[in-house]
Every structure is written in C-alpha cells, then in structure tokens.
Amino acid sequence: MATKQHLVIDPLARLEGDVRADVFVEDGHVVDVQVEAVMFRGFEIILRGKDPLAGLIVTPRVCGICGGSHLYKACQALDTAWHTQVPPNAWWIRNIAQVCETLQSVPRWYYAIFAIDFVNKNYAKSKLYDEVVKRWAPFVGTSYKIGLEISALPVKIYAMFGGQWPHSSFMVPGGVMCAPQLDHITRAHALLERYRTEWLEKVWLGCSVDRWLENKTWDDILNWLEESESHRNSDCGLFIRFCLENGLDKYGAGVGNFIACGSYVDPQFYPVSTIEDRNKALLAPSGVVYNGKYYPFDHLNVREDVTHSYFEGSWMLHPWDEETIPVDPEVAKKQGKYSWAKSPRYLINGQPVPCEAGPLARQVVAGYEEAKHTCTAAGCVEHAIDPLFRNIVNKIGPSVMVRVLARMHEAVKYYKWAKQWLGKVDFKDDRFYNKPKELPDAKGFGGTEAARGALMDWIVLENGKIKNYQIVTPTAWNIGPRDSKGQMGPIEKAIVGSPVKNPEDPIEVAHVARSFDSCLVCTVHVYDRKSRKELARFKLGGTK
Secondary structure, eight states, X not given: OOOEEEEEEEEESSSOSOEEEEEEEETTEEEEEEEEEOXXXXXXXXXXXXXXXXXXHHGGGGOSSSHHXXXXXXXXXXXXXXXXXXXXXXXXXXXXXXXXXXXXXXXXXXXXXXXXXGGSGGGTTSTTHHHHHHHHSTTTOHHHHHHHHHTHHHHHHHHHHHSSSSSOOOEETTEESOOOOHHHHHHHHHHHHHHIIIIIIIIIISSOHHHHTTOXXXXXXXXXXXXXXXXXXXXXXXXXXXXXXXXXXSSOOOOSOEEEOOEEEOGGGOSSOOHHHHGGGEEEOOEEEETXXXXXXXXXXXXXXXXXXXXXXXXXXOGGGOOOOBOOHHHHHTTTOOBSSOEEEEEEXXXXXXXXXXXXXXXXHTTOTTHHHHOGGGGGSTTSSOOHHHHHHHHHOOOHHHHHHHHHHHHHHHHXXXXXHHTTOOTTOOOOBOOOOOOSSEEEEEEEEETTEEEEEEEEEETTEEEEEEEEOHHHHHHOOOOTTOOOOHHHHHHTTOBOSOTTSOHHHHHHHHHTTOOOOEEEEEEETTTOOEEEEEETTSOO
C-alpha cells in the first residue's frame, strides 16, 4: 500500500518568509504541490497617480538584493515611453553597474543560500561530506568566508558610480547622474582583478577564466573535471562531483521552456530608446525557447493570469491592460485561488506557455545562433552566443545541478564583460545625460536580466501621471501558481517528481526551490495525509 504524506513547507527558502508549499509525497517522491506566495506586494497600486519618475524611487525597494536591476528596467521603461537619447557613456555606466550587481550575487548566493544545505546530515554518508563541511559550512567553512567577503567587491564598483548600493537612484531617463573620473575606472579594474584572482580562479575554478570558457559541451565539462587535480578539487569540481554522487543531476527539471528578456545595451545600436529597437541592441540576448525551438522575445506576448491568484477575476491580460484588484485570501480560497503571485505566461502561437526565468534560461537562450538575428549586438561581444548550456540541457536535461552551474558560469562571462565595458567609457566625451522631453501620454516597457532572471516593467502615462504600472519579476515567472489551463509554474513543476528520502527532513525540495533562488527560510511541518496529524516539525538545511 502506498505511503502518502503531506508536507507543509512554510516558508520555502532562505531569505524572506513569504512563500509556502503544500507538498504531497507518495512512495518517496513528490506527486503534487501547490506553491503559495503569502505576502501581498502592492507596489503597482502605490504608483498609480504618481509622477512618472516615482518608479525610479519606488521599484528598487521591491528587493533589497537586486534594487539596481529594478532601477535599470524602471529607467528604461521611461526611456522608451519618452524616446530618450541616452549618451553612449551613460549606457556603459548603466551596464557596468548592472553586471556588478549580478557578480556580487553569484558567490553570495552560492555560499550563503545554496551550498550550505550540502552539510545537511542527510548527506553524512557521502564520500565527499567531510570536505563539503570543511569548505561550505555556514560561517566557518573556508570557502564560505572567502565567498562572502569577495562578494563585497563588485558592489564597491557599483557604489562608485551609483553613490550607494542598494537602493541607488543614479540612473534617470536620459542617462546617469554621475561623471566618473579615470581613478574610478582604475579602481574598478583593481577590484575586478581581486574578484578573479582571490576567488573566481583560485577557489571556484582552479584554472583561468579563459580555460573554463573553452568548455562548449557537457563532455567538455567532464573532461575538464579530470584534466587536473586543481580542477577536480576546486569548489566547482567539488560541486559537480557531489551532485553526481547524490543525484542532483536527476531531478528539478521544471517546465523545460525558457524566457530571457535580455540585458546590457550597446549604444551604437540604440541611438534612440524605443521598444521596437531594444532587441537588436542587447549584448546579452533575449529570446524564448519552447520545445527546443528559439523564438524572438516580444513583450506584447507576455500575459499574466490570475485564475488562481488572490486578485479579482480570472483574466489573462497583457500588463498594460491589467487592473489589479486584491481579494481577501480567505474569500479567494473559496474560489480556488491560492497565491498572491500571478501566473506570467508567454504566448506561443496564441497559447499561454509557462517559462522558467533565470541564469539557466538566459544561458539556454544564448546557445541559439538564431539569437544573433534578433539581437544584433550579441554577435559583437565575446561569449554572448554560448552553446554550453543548450548542449548540457539537450544531453542530460535541466536539473538542480545544471541550474546552479549555469549561475556560476555567469560569474566568468560577466567578469570578462565588466572588464571590457570599463574600457568603453570615453573621457573625451563628457556627455552622461540628455534631458528628455517628458511626454504626458505614453506607454513604455523596460526589461533587464536580474541575477534571478527576467525582470520587466510596463508603464502607462496619462495627463502626466502614472495610470498603470506593472512589474513582472523573475520570482513571479518561477513561483506563479497554476493558470486557467491548469498548467503549473516552473517551481511547482520542478518539485513534482523530486525524491524525498527522509520525510522528516526533505532537503531535496529545498534544493529545487533554492536552485531557482526563491529566497526564503524553510521550516517544514510533516502531516499524515489521512489523519492530518502533525508528525514532526523542523527546519530544512540547518540545525534542528
């Protein structure tokens, strides 16, 4: 007779306590799940009727970790609404700041959020357990300490240009409110070199960044792993070996569709900020991959579904057309609703498709040569079109391991890009800002790739005020509930099928959630599915 259990994981991940999951387990595997966002955000409602520039102040407060990304896309939403002419220097400064925010996120997330779960006692019998504890144990692990210390370096670069981090407001429609000097650029180069020499090459890779970037396939990665002891014994090598030993390459696949709205603008392809020309100017390509086929990204195909969300109605609308009216959760639950998150979808041939956002998504998109036809600028920057993760997903499929490896891969690529872009700042040109003509009635769209994935704003201006403002975050793409067609969101789909070896400490579910970087602490209550009697209470990934 099948053993059935109901696990209530509340909250679901490590940083913020606003997501819970009802997980149903039979015979040691998850068979069903509902992921609920339990906190109402409401920033869109706050912005109604405000001055158009209010989004530059309000939206970076949505998140204390990627506020720079919110500023980048909020600024671009107004740029496109007003058709601003942003000077080249301003675009390079925006790009450098944005990429540095992601560079700080990579080691901080890996060591403080994800890898510390590997010291869980469920893995005590692993051959690699002692080494994992030595390096990745929270606060005392050798690599843990280095990783967190090194993560401060990129945000020092951001702060040099932006005045502070987080919650900077130095990007404005028409440019940036700074004019860096040569010593800023020199210091930024020095900080990036410390990032490379003290952590990226010495600790994470065990090789040069150029050697790592020679890897183009999964077989290349396996050959790299055995090429030298420094590769095998690096943190990257240890991570891959631990995942393969413990099966993290076998679960957490998700929906298998990927979305990237792209980021980092090459100003030579973008003299005037328009929605129509945005794609071709992107250095990190945009696109959607559905059933293994690449589609150019078009924001007009984005929809949000509220069938199972705590909002009035059951509509599926483009963000420009939404009117978000919250409903009391207790009332909404009687209508079959179960989350404050909406369900973002992308239309393919008129049908709504759930898509994963994040590092894996943008690296899969970057594996398609077709992306260069949409994003012309991507063909002009080294490693923008990168076949590695398209090959890995085709070869072994998406998983917890592959999703994490994609994020770590970006530290190498983005270090290279940041170095190159620092050299693009032209001190012979003192233009960092052009005052825009503020149109009273307009529509704008802004997007970027935050560390967690595709982050987008839509703004509607009427009579010089904000009529409608909608934010679609990467977390929404990933944790959104079922839609009107019953399709699960990416995290829900990824959790289904996951093994649960120890129902009193289902660390595998935490691995899946945290591979998406859903940012919440895990406290789990285990119930018998029939009697609803609580069997145990404990925290995932920490001390019981």
